[in-house]
Amino acid sequence: MTSHENRYIDREKSWLAFNARVLQEAADESVPLLDRLRFLGIFSNNLDEFFRVRYAAVRRLSMEGISGEKILGGISAQQLLKDITEIVIEQQSESLRILSVIEKMLERENIFIINESETNKEQQNFIKEFFIQKVSPELVTIILNDLDEFPLLKDTSGYLAIKLVMNPKNKNPEESEIIQKKEVRYAVVEIPKTINRFVVLPSSNDKQYIILLDDVIRYNLHSIFNIFDYESISAHMIKITRDAELDIDSDLNKSLIEKISTSVKDRRIGEPVRFVYDQSIDKDTLAFFLTRMKIDATDSLIPGGRYHNRRDYMDFPNLGRYDLLFRQNPPLPVVGLSLEGSILERIKQQDFLVNAPYQSFSYLIKFLREAALDPKVTSIKITLYRLAKNSQIISSLINAAKNGKRVIVQIELQARFDEASNISYAEQMQTEGVELIFGVKGLKVHSKICVIERVEEGKIFRYGFISTGNFNEATAKIYTDVTLLTSHQPILRDINRIFDFFDVNYRVHRYKHLIVSPHYTRSKFIKLIEREMHNAKEGKEAYIKLKMNSLSDFKMIDKLYEASRAGVKIQLIVRGICSLIPGVLGMSENIEAISIVDNYLEHARIYIFGNEGDPEVYISSADFMTRNLDARVEVTCPIYDSNIKNELIETFNIGWKGNVKARLHSENLENKYRKRPKEKMFRAQLETYNYYRNQMEVIVEKKL
Numbered sequence: 001m002t003s004h005e006n007r008y009i010d011r012e013k014s015w016l017a018f019n020a021r022v023l024q025e026a027a028d029e030s031v032p033l034l035d036r037l038r039f040l041g042i043f044s045n046n047l048d049e050f051f052r053v054r055y056a057a058v059r060r061l062s063m064e065g066i067s068g069e070k071i072l073g074g075i076s077a078q079q080l081l082k083d084i085t086e087i088v089i090e091q092q093s094e095s096l097r098i099l100s101v102i103e104k105m106l107e108r109e110n111i112f113i114i115n116e117s118e119t120n121k122e123q124q125n126f127i128k129e130f131f132i133q134k135v136s137p138e139l140v141t142i143i144l145n146d147l148d149e150f151p152l153l154k155d156t157s158g159y160l161a162i163k164l165v166m167n168p169k170n171k172n173p174e175e176s177e178i179i180q181k182k183e184v185r186y187a188v189v190e191i192p193k194t195i196n197r198f199v200v201l202p203s204s205n206d207k208q209y210i211i212l213l214d215d216v217i218r219y220n221l222h223s224i225f226n227i228f229d230y231e232s233i234s235a236h237m238i239k240i241t242r243d244a245e246l247d248i249d250s251d252l253n254k255s256l257i258e259k260i261s262t263s264v265k266d267r268r269i270g271e272p273v274r275f276v277y278d279q280s281i282d283k284d285t286l287a288f289f290l291t292r293m294k295i296d297a298t299d300s301l302i303p304g305g306r307y308h309n310r311r312d313y314m315d316f317p318n319l320g321r322y323d324l325l326f327r328q329n330p331p332l333p334v335v336g337l338s339l340e341g342s343i344l345e346r347i348k349q350q351d352f353l354v355n356a357p358y359q360s361f362s363y364l365i366k367f368l369r370e371a372a373l374d375p376k377v378t379s380i381k382i383t384l385y386r387l388a389k390n391s392q393i394i395s396s397l398i399n400a401a402k403n404g405k406r407v408i409v410q411i412e413l414q415a416r417f418d419e420a421s422n423i424s425y426a427e428q429m430q431t432e433g434v435e436l437i438f439g440v441k442g443l444k445v446h447s448k449i450c451v452i453e454r455v456e457e458g459k460i461f462r463y464g465f466i467s468t469g470n471f472n473e474a475t476a477k478i479y480t481d482v483t484l485l486t487s488h489q490p491i492l493r494d495i496n497r498i499f500d501f502f503d504v505n506y507r508v509h510r511y512k513h514l515i516v517s518p519h520y521t522r523s524k525f526i527k528l529i530e531r532e533m534h535n536a537k538e539g540k541e542a543y544i545k546l547k548m549n550s551l552s553d554f555k556m557i558d559k560l561y562e563a564s565r566a567g568v569k570i571q572l573i574v575r576g577i578c579s580l581i582p583g584v585l586g587m588s589e590n591i592e593a594i595s596i597v598d599n600y601l602e603h604a605r606i607y608i609f610g611n612e613g614d615p616e617v618y619i620s621s622a623d624f625m626t627r628n629l630d631a632r633v634e635v636t637c638p639i640y641d642s643n644i645k646n647e648l649i650e651t652f653n654i655g656w657k658g659n660v661k662a663r664l665h666s667e668n669l670e671n672k673y674r675k676r677p678k679e680k681m682f683r684a685q686l687e688t689y690n691y692y693r694n695q696m697e698v699i700v701e702k703k704l
Helices: 011-027 033-063 077-108 121-138 213-219 221-225 256-269 283-292 310-315 343-349 362-373 392-402 419-431 489-503 521-537 554-565 626-630 642-657 684-703
Strands: 111-114 140-143 158-166 184-190 198-204 207-212 230-242 272-278 300-304 352-356 377-384 406-411 435-437 449-456 459-467 479-486 543-548 569-574 591-596 605-609 616-620 635-638 662-664
Touching: 011 033, 011 077, 033 077, 033 230, 033 272, 033 310, 077 111, 077 300, 121 198, 121 207, 121 213, 121 221, 158 213, 158 221, 158 283, 184 230, 184 283, 198 213, 207 213, 213 221, 213 230, 221 230, 230 283, 272 283, 343 362, 343 459, 343 479, 352 362, 352 642, 362 377, 362 392, 362 449, 362 459, 362 479, 377 392, 377 489, 392 406, 392 419, 406 419, 406 489, 419 435, 435 489, 449 489, 459 489, 489 635, 521 543, 521 554, 521 605, 521 626, 543 642, 554 569, 554 591, 569 642, 605 642, 616 642, 642 684
Parallel strands: 111 207, 272 300, 377 406, 406 435, 543 569, 569 591
Antiparallel strands: 140 184, 158 184, 158 230, 198 207, 230 272, 352 479, 377 449, 449 459, 459 479, 543 605, 591 662, 605 616, 616 635
C-alpha cells in the first residue's frame, strides 16, 4: 500500500474547485461575451447554494463542538470553515476582476453598463419615470433605529443598507461641526425581484446602455427619504445567506405536505451562514448591521464589491446581439423515432435512446401525451423530482387522469429548493384525481422512471422510460442526460416492483435487472469492479469507464484505488466533486480523471465495465456519493440493445477525447486544462452533437 499522505480530496474544496471551473468559463475569451456574463451568474448562484447547504452543514458540526474529521476526510470542521472562507474571498475577488474585463470588452461592442452618476439628461428623465411607474410601488423600505426587533432579511434578496446623517436640530454657530452631535438613521431597501435587475436605457448613436436596478434606486434615494431632514445619504449593498436545512415536524397529526410546507416557510429564519457587504461601506454602518443581526466572527463575512447577487447575470438581456452568444444548435431527431404517428408502436419494435439536449426531449412528452389518449392504456406510474414551470409533464399526467387512466405519481417533496413548487404541483394533481405517493420515510426518491400498462390482445403489455435526469423540459435544454425508451418486459416488471416498494416499503424487493438503491447499488458496483480486478490479474482486458456528476464516497474510492493497483485501467469523467486523487504511484496510477465544463451542464451518469471485451453498460440516476448509494431510492439500468450500448460507449469516448473544455482532476485542485501536444482541438460537446448529426446524414444517404 502506498504511503501517500492524503487518500482523499475534501469534498467541499473539490466542489469549490468545480465552481472555479465555471469561473474559468467566464474568463475564457473564446466564450462569447454575453455567455461569459451568464457563467458569472452561474458561479454566483452555485456559491449561494453551497453556503446554504454545504457550508451550513459544516458550520452546524462546528457549532455543536464536533471535530468532524472522520466525516470530512481528515480535516476539522473549524479549520474547513476557515479554508472555505479564504477560498471564497479569493474567488469573489477574481469574479470581480473578470466582470470588470467583460464590461470593458462590452464597451468595445457599444454596450455600456453605467451607474447613476454616469447618466445623461435623457436617461435621468427615463430613470425618474421608470422609478415612479415600476419601481416605487414594489419597494419595501424599513427604518431601523427605533425597531425593537431587527426585521428578517431574506437570503434570496439583495438589500441596500442606507445611512442618513441628519442635520442638527439646534445648530449653534459657535460650536464646531465636530462638537455638534449628529443623529444617524439607518434603513434597508429591498431590491425588488419582480423587476428585471438590468434596466435597458434609451440608446443613442448606436450605443446601448444598461443600468442596474440598484442604481435606479440609488438615483431616487431622495424621492424615498425626502421626509427626513438629512445632510448626507449613502447606500451600500448587503446580502445574507441562511442555513437551508429543513427541520421536518414530527407531529403525526399533520400530513407530509403540511410538514414540509411549514418547514420551507421556517427556512426564512434559518441561521445566517454568510454576510456579503460592499467593502466601501462605512465602518459604523457595517458594525450597526452586524450587531443588530447578531452576526459574529463564527459566520462567514465576505467583503465584496458594489453589487451582489450576481446570479442575476444569468438573465442579462441579450439586446438583440446574438453575435455575442453561443450559436444554439437545434435538437436533433432520434433516428428511427418520429414525433408523428404512434411512438409506442415504434418502442414495441426496439429500444431507443434520447440524448438531450443534443436530441429532442419532446419524445418524452409525446410518449406521455399518447399514453394519456390511448384507449388501451390503463395506467401510468412515474417518479418526479424537479419540474419545469408550467410543466408539460404535469399537464400530460392530469390529461391522462381526466381520460380515466389510473395515474400514480411519486413526487419528491424534499427536492431541495423545489419543495414549494412540488407541493403546489402535488396539490394540483391531487385535485385532478392523480394518486400521489410521497416516497419512503428517511429516503429521498431520486430515481427517474416511468412505466405504463396497455391492454393488448387481452394481456397487460408495458412500456416505459428510465433516465439519468429530471423530467423537466426546461433543464433538458441545457443539461446533458440520456433516457432509455423501452418495452423490455422484464425491466418494466422491475420498475413496477419499485412502485410496490413505495407502497409497502418495509419489504425489500428483489430485482432481476435493475440495480436499486439503497439496497443493491453499492454491492453491485463493487462486484462489477472486482470482476475487472479479477480479469486484470488473469491477464485479460480489464477497464472501467465512469461518467458522473460527483465522486465522494470513500469506500467506492478505496475500491477504485484497489482496482488500479490490480492493473485495471480506469477513466473517469466527473463534472463536479471528485474526492479521488488520480495518478498517484502505488495508489491510483492507472486512474485518469477529467471534468468537462462547457455550454451544457454535464449531468448524465454512464457506467461501462470491460467484461473481457464484451462490455456491460449502465445508465443511472446515482452518483458515487454516499447519499445516492445508501440513503436514496436510485435506479441503475443495464443496456441490452447492442446499438444503444455502442452509442453510449462512443459518446463516452468522445467526451474522453475532449481537450478544449476538459480539465484534469488533481490533488492540488489546479484545474489545469487537458492539453495534448500535436492533437487538434477537440471540443467534446460540439463533437457529440456532430456525432448525432452524422448519424442522421448516414441514414439519409442510405435512403437515397
